[in-house]
Structure formats: C-alpha cells, structure tokens
Amino acid sequence: MWNNSFMKKYSILIALAFFGLSANAQQDPQFSQNLFNNIAINPGYAGSNDAISATALHRSQWLGFLGAPSTTNLGVEAAMPMLHGGLGLNVMTDNIAQNEFLSLNLSYAYRTELAGGNLGIGLSVGMLQDGVNGGDYNSEVVTDPTIPNADEKAAGFDVGAGLFYKSEKVYLGLSSTHINQPTIESSTELMSMARHYYLSAGYHHELNSQIILMPSIFVKSDGVSSSMDISTLLEYNKRFWGGVTVRPNEDIILLLGMHLNESLRFGVAYDAPISEVSHGGSMEFMIGYSFKVDYSKLVKGFKNPRLL
Numbered sequence: 001m002w003n004n005s006f007m008k009k010y011s012i013l014i015a016l017a018f019f020g021l022s023a024n025a026q027q028d029p030q031f032s033q034n035l036f037n038n039i040a041i042n043p044g045y046a047g048s049n050d051a052i053s054a055t056a057l058h059r060s061q062w063l064g065f066l067g068a069p070s071t072t073n074l075g076v077e078a079a080m081p082m083l084h085g086g087l088g089l090n091v092m093t094d095n096i097a098q099n100e101f102l103s104l105n106l107s108y109a110y111r112t113e114l115a116g117g118n119l120g121i122g123l124s125v126g127m128l129q130d131g132v133n134g135g136d137y138n139s140e141v142v143t144d145p146t147i148p149n150a151d152e153k154a155a156g157f158d159v160g161a162g163l164f165y166k167s168e169k170v171y172l173g174l175s176s177t178h179i180n181q182p183t184i185e186s187s188t189e190l191m192s193m194a195r196h197y198y199l200s201a202g203y204h205h206e207l208n209s210q211i212i213l214m215p216s217i218f219v220k221s222d223g224v225s226s227s228m229d230i231s232t233l234l235e236y237n238k239r240f241w242g243g244v245t246v247r248p249n250e251d252i253i254l255l256l257g258m259h260l261n262e263s264l265r266f267g268v269a270y271d272a273p274i275s276e277v278s279h280g281g282s283m284e285f286m287i288g289y290s291f292k293v294d295y296s297k298l299v300k301g302f303k304n305p306r307l308l
Contacts, residue, residue, distance in 0.1 A: 027194065028178075030061070031071070032059070032245060032253045032284050035233075036055050037075065039075040040090050041175055042173045044161075044173065045162070046085065048171075050292065053078070055289075056288070057286045059285075061271075070095045071094045072093050077107070083108070084110055085111040086109045086120065087108055099131070100130070100132070101191070105126030107122055109121060118167070120165075122161065124177075126157075128155060156184045158180070158182055159180045160176060169204045170204075174198070178195050196220065197221045202217070212235040212238075214233040217230055218231070227247060231243060231246075231253075240259075242254075242257070255267065255269045264289050265288045271284075
C-alpha cells in the first residue's frame, strides 16, 4: 500500500508534469474501446449507423495513484435523412490532479453512397474549457509563474473534420481534431492543444453462423509522437464479444462485452502495462444504447377531416 505522504507527492508530480506539457501541447485523452467511440474523434461517423445511438465511456487510468487521469466521454449521433447525413454531439471531461478539462463538440456529416457502402464527410465545431484549482498547490517558490496560486478557468474555440466509410463488412476512418490548434489562456497559458490525426480501420469476417472475427487498427498522432492499437475481437452468437488489443511498447488490453438486448450493450477493458516505465493498470467501462427510426413512417402533416 502507498502511504498518504507518497500519494500526495505523486499527485503533485502528475500536476507539475501536466503544466510542463501544457507549455508545449496537450494530447487528447486515451481510450481503449475505440470501436465504440468514433464520434469523439471523427465527425464523419455521424449517421453511419442509420440509427440514434448514445455511448458513454468512463476510464480510470493508473489505478492506485492519487490524482491520476479520470476521463468520461458521452457521444450521441443520429442519422438525419432530411439533412442528407447525420448529426452528432460529444461531451468529454478529463481530470488530472488539480486540473479539470471539458470539451463539447457538435458534428454534421454529409453522407453519400460509395463502392457498395456509405461515406460520411464531416465537420465539428465546439469549445474547450480548461481549469486548475491553483489554491490546492503548496509551492516552495511562491512567485513561480508556472504554478498558479489561485483557481483559473478559460475556454477556446475548437474545429475538427473527418471522413468515415462503412460497408457491410469494412469500415475506414480518417480524421483530424483541433485543426485550429487552440490555445486556452487566462492570466497564464493553461493549455495549448496540438492538432491530432487519426486512422481507424476494421473488418468483419464470419467464421461460421455463430462466430464473427473482427480485426481492427487504430492510429493516433499529434505529429510528434504516435500510438497504435492492433485489436482482434471475436463475437459469439451476436451477443458476446471478447478479445485483445496490443499497444506496442505500452499496454496489452483485455476486452469483454455483451449485448444485453437488441438496443443495449455493455463493455469493459483493462490495460495491463508492458512498458519499461510501468504504471498501475487502467480500467474502462462502456455502455451504449441505440434504436432505429423509420423516418418514412413519421407523420408529415395533419389534415382536419372536416375540411376533406
């Protein structure tokens, strides 16, 4: 067990590391169940399921360490035939020690048929808000300009774009977040967001009538550093799934999940670190709900029978 003194020092170390990073550029939070989180990084995904879908994920990173990252993401997307595409909303909160980050983005994707599938061309706009509880820091150097001594909060404008192609068996996504590379400033520079680039691709292959093989790849880069997830999932009887993701030189990730019914699904992931600089493992939970809407049956108008 870690004693309270060590845990407090580690929490401060995490916070100081965050401020060191913010002098350069901040990275998007990490998730492991990326298959269910496309709307968070690719606005072209909006409407690709021909349904109204909502997905929530919560990730606790570096389990056992005080002040370690804790991230929650809620994404909602829906097909909108009357708009020739889909709409999406994504809200994310990320807490690291005394730092609190919030992002909110609205997405629209124009959808068109292509090569036996459907292509979404998307754009997202939104806001980023960053804040720090500076009063919680105890600095030996009171006048250190890199460590705020009071609560600070500021916001900035955010833009993203992406393409997402989906057919019956294949999907492929290309996207970029923080295209405008926003800087969030108050009395100090709280955060500068780096432009991020994403590639996602996957394939569904029926091994037999009950088992589906789902290999996929997910690449994330900020132009300086990159990470890659190589995943293999097996789905049994269109209800249960399980598999492994390898994040080279970082983690081996175990994934499990199930469809509770036709509309509701639940998943969990555990990241086991394999890097030389090891840390506590990470846990991630996902719950999703979706339902189809037959827009052709919606009432388009009303006529008074007295006037017929």
